[in-house]
Amino acid sequence: MIYSYFPGCTLKAKAQDLDTYGRKAAEALGVTLEEIPEWQCCGAVYQQATDEIATKLSSVRALNAAKEKGQPLVTICSACHHVIKRVNEDMKENEDMILRANNYLKFDEPYHGETEVIHYLEMLRDKIGFDKIKEAVVNPLKGKKIAAYYGCLLLRPSKVMQFDDPENPTIIEDFIKAIGAEPVVYPFRNECCGGYQTITDKDQSDRFANKVIDSAKMKGAEMIITACPLCLYNLKQNTRDIPVVYFTELLAEALGVKEQEG
Amino acid sequence: MQRIGVFVCWCGSNIAATVDVDRVVEAVKTDPNVVHAENYQYMCSEAGQKLIRDAITEHQLTGIVVCSCSPRMHEQTFRKTAEAAGLNQYMVEIANIREQCSWIHKDKDEGTEKAIILARAAIAKVCLNAPLQPGQSKVVKRALIIGGGIAGIQSAIDIADAGYKVDIVERTPTIGGKMAQLDKTFPTLDCASCIVTPKMVECAQHPNITIYAYSEVEEVKGFVGNFNVKIRKKARYVDETKCTGCAVCTEKCPSRKGRNEFNCGLDTRGAVYIPFAQAIPNVATIDATNCLHFKTGKCGICAKNCSANAIDFEQKDEIFEEQYGAIVVATGYQISDVTKFDEYQYTKHPDVVTSLELERLMNAAGPSKGVLVKPSDGKHPHDIVFIQCVGSRDISGRGKCYCSKICCMYTAKHAMLIREKYPDVNVHVFYIDVRTPGKNFDEFYRRAVEQYNVDYIKGMVGKVYENEKGGLTVQAVDLISNERVMLDTDMVVLAAAIEPSDGVKHIASMLTASIDTNNFLTEAHPKLRPVESPTAGVFLSGVCQGPKDIPETVSQAGAAAVKVVGLLAKDYLVTNPCTAHTDETMCNGCSSCERVCPYGAISYIDKEVMDKGVREVRRIAQVNGALCQGCGACTVACPSGAMDLKGFSNKQIMAEVDAICK
Amino acid sequence: MNNEKALAEEVVSFSGTNPRNCMKCGKCSATCPTFEEMDLHPHEFVSYLASGRIEKLLQSKTIYKCLSCFACVERCPRGVEPSRLIEAVRDSVVGQKGADYLSPDRIPERLDPDLPQQAITAAFRKYKK
Structure with a gap:
């Protein structure tokens, strides 16, 4: 299986683990992730205003690059996934956006949302299958109680994201089971970590992160995993006694490829 | 040549405001078949009907067209009018120039033009109408x-x-x-x-x-x-005529894993069960999916213990x-799916229940024998929160767009009953609106607030989550004080929307x-x-x-x-004479009509037919006039045009279309 | 039509959502994680804009407190999507000349070695034009 891959800025800098382990694990599972050439930052925020276009063009370029290769586009970072998925939805439905974006970008052939955007976790669930991953696991993380932290961007708005049940998601829990560990379900797994306030109001994001951590600990979690660099940062900043790691790191560990040369 | 009369109704201003009724009258008068046309303010009134009766007599009309409201409204009225003047009631046509014309047009010229076209179509049709006589069908009592x-x-x-x-x-x-x-x-x-x-x-x-x-x-x-109805009596695996309802089998059954539907799944029941003590009929039923006999072929303890010999594993539907x-x-109804609203933790925490589940928890015949306890640990709750409108008034796609109507009142009831029986329990109700129209309803709700100190808080709950004490925290806003509400509670009750039974x-x-x-x-x-x-x-x-x-x-x-x-109470019903019939010379016996008939009114017979001088036996369709409801499905399905409908013949429909397209 | 009403209507129109679908249940505010930090709350944004009032919203610090976590969007029973309205008001404020909420000068003091790039990018996208 060969997929186009959009790593995004953070995965090239502060969240290299998320990227490196993701690539290693994919390879171990027989998936080739082809990084889109000359991709540009997604902008980290999806602008909701109906007349907004400029901030969405970089996503359209990435989407069109995947379309030209005839490959689904895989993302890992929650923010990139959120932005690119929503822009793609706009490129399917919003006539005004379709017209203006295509007029501006002038591709060989207009882009109409043809690319399938999937998050790495969706690739594991829908393309590879958690039962296949279970078979490929060489170091099952037996007995480890792991809490999935979803945050906001993967799940909501569910009408567009179509990622999982927004109030009762199971995809990361199923992933945790597949790598042999025990999922811990806790009430704040789909509440906000305060992410976007990190720069402007750190106290606030700290308070939110603590709520998430306390909620996970209350249910007996020994570790928290996430797909979002900013969530990871906020949670890590506020805890010393419980590790917070990227899901790709655990996957690489379970598949026995964590220490391999990348 | 027909002698047609046309009667254009103003319907007060309903029609006359958007249709120039004088112009309609002038326009239809140019039709060679029309010998009389007039308009009147309310054609359905007694005065209007008299105009019609008089015109029928005076102008010896052979058919009439009334340009008025929908035939669903007044077709019967005008048919009776025609009959009273000696004209067969099926010589009446209605041109609907209200619902299909004046009400949907704003521009008077456009409305008038359309009304004239609709009138012309009706005239074209009535010219081809023939007098019909309704029949009778027997009523099964x-x-x-x-x-x-x-x-x-x-x-x-x-x-x-x-x-x-x-x-x-x-x-x-x-x-x-x-x-x-x-x-x-x-x-x-x-x-x-x-x-x-x-x-x-x-x-x-x-x-x-x-x-x-x-x-x-x-x-x-x-x-x-x-109506002819087939009813399936599902196998109970218990002979209803023998079972005495003694319930010994239900006590002896070793399989205890069946979901007790009557208690909303709050407890379990045996594979052989009687839903509740006063069940009618008071006989046991075996649920085969949980029964050890059906699973393993062994057991049969119920049969051994039944003194009436009523257990019958061989019973069939x-x-x-x-x-x-x-x-x-x-x-009736069922409770809609609240698992979609898991911000309230219904699937995650046993102490989050629906109102119907609470009914069972409070009922003396329920799983806790009427003692209100938390499902999680069987302990007495000290604080209960009710959330209204869960899934009602919801257009987001998760819930139902309508108000479920009964929740405001039953929640007030629950709140009051709890406060009455357990004065130590605090009760909070989060509401959007309290809707209590009904005799003694608002007084009832106010009693909950004023006498029983139930805490009504305006605002929908945003999230419920388990707190570190193992209890529940309710996160909301009091919209009256515009302040955050964080309430630690022991139980949350969801007033779930009701929906029609699946x-x-x-x-x-x-x-x-x-x-x-x-x-x-x-x-x-x-x-x-x-x-x-x-x-x-x-x-x-x-x-x-x-x-x-x-x-x-x-x-x-x-x-x-x-x-x-x-x-x-009627022995017979008047049947609609507008039924289908076959042109025997054109029918090729293909059965297309028989297949589409929803009333089973068409059968086939072998009949000797004289066609173009040749006498031969052919398989042809025959319509049972008593069963035919005149829906016309067969006339469309018939590939050879042999099927036709009295009063709505293919010719008549084409004449209408021609008149419209002219 | 006065200026305030016209501006309110313009902002609503590019928000892409309709505040008149609101039935005033307050669930947006009830579910909002940052309610306590706000001077005007999500349900008030909806209510103000539905009645053509925007002046107070333009002055509100709420527009910088909304986390874009979409909890209100997901849980609103009426599909109103309050976060769109808050964002639309914020856009109309920071879109004015000299009205940036976040200036690049303020960034260095907030940097720490682990802070992901996405936080900085997002902050500029939201608070500066």
Whole structure:
């Protein structure tokens, strides 16, 4: 299986683990992730205003690059996934956006949302299958109680994201089971970590992160995993006694490829 | 040459404001078949009808066209008018220039032009009309009630009391429905089972009522006055005629994993069970999916312990047929799926329950014997939060767009009952609006607030989560003070939206009765015919038509019964003469018409036919005029044009189309 | 029509959502994680804009407190999507000349070695034009 891959800025800098382990694990599972050439930052925020276009063009370029290769586009970072998925939805439905974006970008052939955007976790669930991953696991993380932290961007708005049940998601829990560990379900797994306030109001994001951590600990979690660099940062900043790691790191560990040369 | 009269109605300003009625009259007068045309303010009034009668006599009219409102409104009126003047009633055509013209146009010129076109089409058709004579069909004096809740029970008793036979078909093992599950009823707080079980007994004992419990309607054929219904009696694996309801088998059964439906799954039951002590019929039922005998071939403890020898593992579903003159749909409701609203943790925390589950927790015959306890640990709660409108008034796609109507009142009831019985328990109700129209309803709700100190907080709850004490925290906003509310509580009760029972869609399609986008059955007229379906002979009782409480359900059940009795009191019904017939020389015996006929009115016979001088035996379609309802499906399906409909012949339709396209 | 009403209507129109679908249940505010930090709350944004009032919203610090976590969007029973309205008001404020909420000068003092790039990018997207 060969997929186009959009790593995004953070995965090239502060969240290299998320990227490196993701690539290693994919390879171990027989998936080739082809990084889109000359991709540009997604902008980290999806602008909701109906007349907004400029901030969405970089996503359209990435989407069109995947379309030209005839490959689904895989993302890992929650923010990139959120932005690119929503822009793609706009490129399917919003006539005004379709017209203006295509007029501006002038591709060989207009882009109409043809690319399938999937998050790495969706690739594991829908393309590879958690039962296949279970078979490929060489170091099952037996007995480890792991809490999935979803945050906001993967799940909501569910009408567009179509990622999982927004109030009762199971995809990361199923992933945790597949790598042999025990999922811990806790009430704040789909509440906000305060992410976007990190720069402007750190106290606030700290308070939110603590709520998430306390909620996970209350249910007996020994570790928290996430797909979002900013969530990871906020949670890590506020805890010393419980590790917070990227899901790709655990996957690489379970598949026995964590220490391999990348 | 026909002599046609055209009568254009103003309908006050309803038509006249958007259609120039004088111009319509002038325009139709140019038609060579029209010998008279006039307009009048209200053609349906006695004065208007007199104009028509006089014109028929004076101008010796052979047919009339009335340009007015929808034929659903006044076709009958004008047909009677024509008959009174000696004109066959099928020589009347209505041009609908109100609903299909004046009401939807703003521009008078456009409206007028369209009205003229519609009038011309009707004139073209009436010129080809022929006098028809209606026939008669016999009325079967027996009614079928689908659903044995309080709605079905009340309709059955009222019809039976009027002297007609009634059968109740109920898909669960007992009648009684949701009402039998309730603890107390608002606004009088009388015990639900104390008032519903006597009615259940009355049904069982009534000489005119037969109960088919654990049965389902399988197929419906026929038409008003003469429905032919197949009913499936599902295998209970217990001989109803032998079982005494002693319940020994239910106690001895070693399989205890069946979901106890009557207690909303709050506890389990044996594989052989009687839903509750007052069940009617009071006989056991074996649930084969949980029964060890059906799973392993062994066990059989129930059979060994049954002194009446009633257990019958070999029993099979039985299908039988019965004729009915009328059918009452009383399929009721179910609680909608609250798992979609998991911000309230219903699937995650056992102490988050629905209101119906709370009814069982408070009921003396419930899983906790009427002692209110937390499902998680069986301990007494000290604080309870009620959340209103969960899934009601919701257009996001998760819930129902309508108000479920009963929740405000039953929540006030729950709150009051809890405060009365357990004064130490704090009760909070988060509401959006408190809706209490009804006799003594608002007084009831106010009593909860003023006398019982129930804490009503305006604002929907945003999130419920488990706190470090293992209890629940409710996150909300008090919209009156505009302040955050964070409430630690022991139980959360969700007033979940109600929705029509699943299966109602299937029933509706069997009955060709229409349902709305929420699966509620549609009334023939929302105000004037609220208990009748648009399908003749099908009546509506209870929540299958829309959310309603018990008093309203009982009133509607009685109203539906009166309509049924009115129908069954007739020996014969006048049948529609606009039925299909075959041109024998054109029919090629292909059976297309037979396949599409929804009434089973078409059969085939071998008949000697004289065609172009040749006499031969051919297979041709024959229409049973008593069964045919004139729907016209066969005329469209017929590939050779042999099928035609009296009063709506292919020729007439083409003449209308030609007139419109001219 | 006065200026305030016209501006309110313009902002609503490019928000892409309709505040008149609101039934005033307050669930947006009830579910909002940052309610306590706000001077005017999500339900008030909806209510103000539905009645053509915007002046107070333009002054409100709420527009910088909304987390874009979409909890209100997901849980609103009426599909109103309050976060769109808050964002639309914020856009109309920071879109004015000299009205940036976040200036690049303020960034260095907030940087720490682990802070992901996405936080900085997002902050500029939201608070500066």
